[in-house]
Amino acid sequence: MLTRFGKQLRKLRIEKDERLKDMAGKLGVTTAYLSAVENGKRTVPDAWIYDIMEMYDLSDDEARELQSAAYENKSDLTIDLNDTENVEVALSFARKFRGLTIKQANELQKMLDKM
Structure with a gap:
């Protein structure tokens, strides 16, 4: 099931005309791993939030929304x-x-x- 974070990543990729493979390459992970994060099968690595904010030059509102979505299902933070x-x-x-x-x-x- 696609998570709220996953939906935001998908939307971002579509807006930037990128494929899953493109974003996975930028994050330094496999497409399978990125897909697992999007679908809630893996937790969102904390570093991704800031990496994505910088890579895609997100506005303050977009960054807050991404961060909120990333932390939605987390029970701990490192x-x-x-x-x-x-x-x-x-x-x-x-x-x-x-x-x-x-x-x-x-x-x-x-x-x-x-x-």
Whole structure:
């Protein structure tokens, strides 16, 4: 079954006049793997979201929609702490994430949307 993320990728390919093979090549994966991600048989690699945003020069709204669709069925998220200067911020957020109130989460979201 095609996922919301898969539908967005398909739409993007059609708009850019690309085939599954073309996008798979850009992402450095096989067409079978890309198809499995689109169909929900594999999880969306976190790096893909940013790669696709850059490769296809997505607007802020398109990028947010793609990210939302990618995370729709995820139950976990991996953050590579080797590539960030803000390790303490990431770890602190992870420790306190479950305790956030709705108001706090909304305030954080507003702040992040401005970035």
